[in-house]
Amino acid sequence: xxxxxxxxxxxxxxxILDNISIxxxxxxxxxxxxxxxxxxxxxxxxxxxxxxxxSGDVLFNGKSIYSEDIYQHRKRVRYIPSKPDFFTxxxxxxxxxxxxxxxxxxxxxxxxxxxxxxxxxxxxNILKKHTGDISTGERKxxxxxxxxxxxxxxxxxxxxxxGLDPEITTNGFELLKEISQAIILTSHNIDFMKKLNxxxxxxxxxxxxxxxxxxxxxxxxxxxIRYLNGGNNVR
Amino acid sequence: xxxxxxxxxxxxxxxxxxxxxLISLMFSKKFYWKILWGALRTFAQLIxxxxxxxxxxxxxxxxxxxxxxxxxxxxxxxxxxxxxxxSYKRFDFLFAAFISLTIAMTTxxxxxxxxxxxxxxxxxxxxxxxxxxMVIGNSIxxxxxxxxxxxxxxxxxxxxxxxxxxxxxxxxxxxxxxxSEGFKTGIMPTINAMLMIGIVKLPGMVTGQIxxxxxxxxxxxxxxVIMFMIAFATSISMVIFRILHGKLIFDKHSFFKDKIx
Numbered sequence: 001x002x003x004x005x006x007x008x009x010x011x012x013x014x015x016i017l018d019n020i021s022i023x024x025x026x027x028x029x030x031x032x033x034x035x036x037x038x039x040x041x042x043x044x045x046x047x048x049x050x051x052x053x054x055s056g057d058v059l060f061n062g063k064s065i066y067s068e069d070i071y072q073h074r075k076r077v078r079y080i081p082s083k084p085d086f087f088t089x090x091x092x093x094x095x096x097x098x099x100x101x102x103x104x105x106x107x108x109x110x111x112x113x114x115x116x117x118x119x120x121x122x123x124x125n126i127l128k129k130h131t132g133d134i135s136t137g138e139r140k141x142x143x144x145x146x147x148x149x150x151x152x153x154x155x156x157x158x159x160x161x162x163g164l165d166p167e168i169t170t171n172g173f174e175l176l177k178e179i180s181q182a183i184i185l186t187s188h189n190i191d192f193m194k195k196l197n198x199x200x201x202x203x204x205x206x207x208x209x210x211x212x213x214x215x216x217x218x219x220x221x222x223x224x225i226r227y228l229n230g231g232n233n234v235r
Numbered sequence: 236x237x238x239x240x241x242x243x244x245x246x247x248x249x250x251x252x253x254x255x256x257l258i259s260l261m262f263s264k265k266f267y268w269k270i271l272w273g274a275l276r277t278f279a280q281l282i283x284x285x286x287x288x289x290x291x292x293x294x295x296x297x298x299x300x301x302x303x304x305x306x307x308x309x310x311x312x313x314x315x316x317x318x319x320x321x322s323y324k325r326f327d328f329l330f331a332a333f334i335s336l337t338i339a340m341t342t343x344x345x346x347x348x349x350x351x352x353x354x355x356x357x358x359x360x361x362x363x364x365x366x367x368x369m370v371i372g373n374s375i376x377x378x379x380x381x382x383x384x385x386x387x388x389x390x391x392x393x394x395x396x397x398x399x400x401x402x403x404x405x406x407x408x409x410x411x412x413x414x415s416e417g418f419k420t421g422i423m424p425t426i427n428a429m430l431m432i433g434i435v436k437l438p439g440m441v442t443g444q445i446x447x448x449x450x451x452x453x454x455x456x457x458x459x460v461i462m463f464m465i466a467f468a469t470s471i472s473m474v475i476f477r478i479l480h481g482k483l484i485f486d487k488h489s490f491f492k493d494k495i496x
Contacts, residue, residue: 071404074403078402079401080401084394085394085395087412101408150402
């Protein structure tokens with residue numbers, strides 16, 4: 001469904017992506033694990049068509065995204081970053097502005113975004129709050145909702161559930177699984193990713209170190225073991 | 236009666252420069268070079284321009300007027316690039332500034348000549364050139380302020396712009412809020428000038444015309460027209476620059492194209 005082929009990217013003589021190739025099929029979940037600064041977010045940004053690699057290609061259903069309408073690609077393969085940013089206004093005005101940009105009528109838009117409030121444990125009072133005054137957890141959930149107004153086929157989740165309580169994380173993730181056809185995610189929450197029992201890759205310095213299916217249990221790679229045991233302190 | 240300034244009088248004006256230098260010495264021992272350099276530049280530039288304009292006004296041909304305007308616009312483009320802090324090699328930005336200023340000035344002068352100041356022929360150098368000189372400076376400032384404002388906003392909130400682009404929105408649409416803010420910032424000095432004029436500040440043109448013997452009412456009418464020409468040219472130059480600027484920041488896929496971001 002979504003495939004990255006030999007992606008290379010460097011900036012000021014530093015390799016950010018070094019020959020990255022990954023693939024995800026319909027109904028699959030792929031977790032990307034690795035220390036901070038290893039290139040996880042960049043891989044996702046390239047897959048979502050937000051950054052262009054120096055070389056290599058991204059294919060969706062066998063066709064290069066650069067030869068097709070990339071705006072359509074961004075709608076169907078959606079990257080959700082770890083740090084959401086909003087218009088400077090109330091949450092409601094923000095969501096209406098997003099609806100306007102997406103060509104959704106205000107009434108339909110409101111109906112749509114309110115339908116996710118229960119699942120994500122949000123109260124309607126938040127709509128009147130200024131986007132600068134809501135908590136980190138609320139920001140993440142409102143941003144998630146903004147990305148559900150036009151559902152994507154593949155979601156690329158970059159630390160989206162970090163800082164959210166376990167119940168909201170489970171509900172949010174189940175919701176995305178239901179709506180989309182595939183999910184790629186990255187998180188430093190090893191326990192959460194272990195539970196998914198999904199296809200995983202481990203990256204470091206822009207390189208894929210291992211692609212073992214469930215390396216959380218079976219890996220013999222020392223670097224991976226050290227990361228899994230010690231958290232983020234792989235050197 | 237008009238009071239002439241003789242060459243001797245002009246040389247005596249350097250007494251004022253000398254005074255400025257002496258005052259500056261009280262605060263810094265090295266700063267006087269800058270004042271001297273500024274005074275020299277003013278002297279040389281205006282004397283040279285005076286001779287050129289004398290010649291241009293005398294012969295008053297369409298190609299000579301257009302040539303002077305072309306040189307003024309190219310120089311304006313370079314001044315823009317300089318105030319944007321970009322290298323002169325950035326011909327794309329230079330071209331964008333040049334085109335925006337040219338379109339703004341052309342439309343402003345066509346409208347002015349048809350409806351307001353009916354100078355004939357349309358290339359009459361003693362009207363076209365001084366009026367352009369007064370209008371173009373404000374457009375340069377507006378473009379510079381617009382660019383700086385938009386680029387800084389994008390740099391500060393790149394993740395916000397990307398989050399809109401990731402929804403399938405075009406880059407130029409994603410920065411709409413920033414470009415609107417940039418437009419307001421760019422036109423603000425012109426609005427402030429319109430508010431201050433006559434109360435705090437009597438512009439050079441009014442003073443010049445009155446000393447030159449013109450009727451005060453006429454001098455004031457001219458200044459009003461000039462202010463409106465400045466406001467119009469400023470907005471047109473920013474509108475055109477906004478379109479071209481967007482193409483310099485994003486490529487056709489809305490990838491950030493420029494290294495200045």
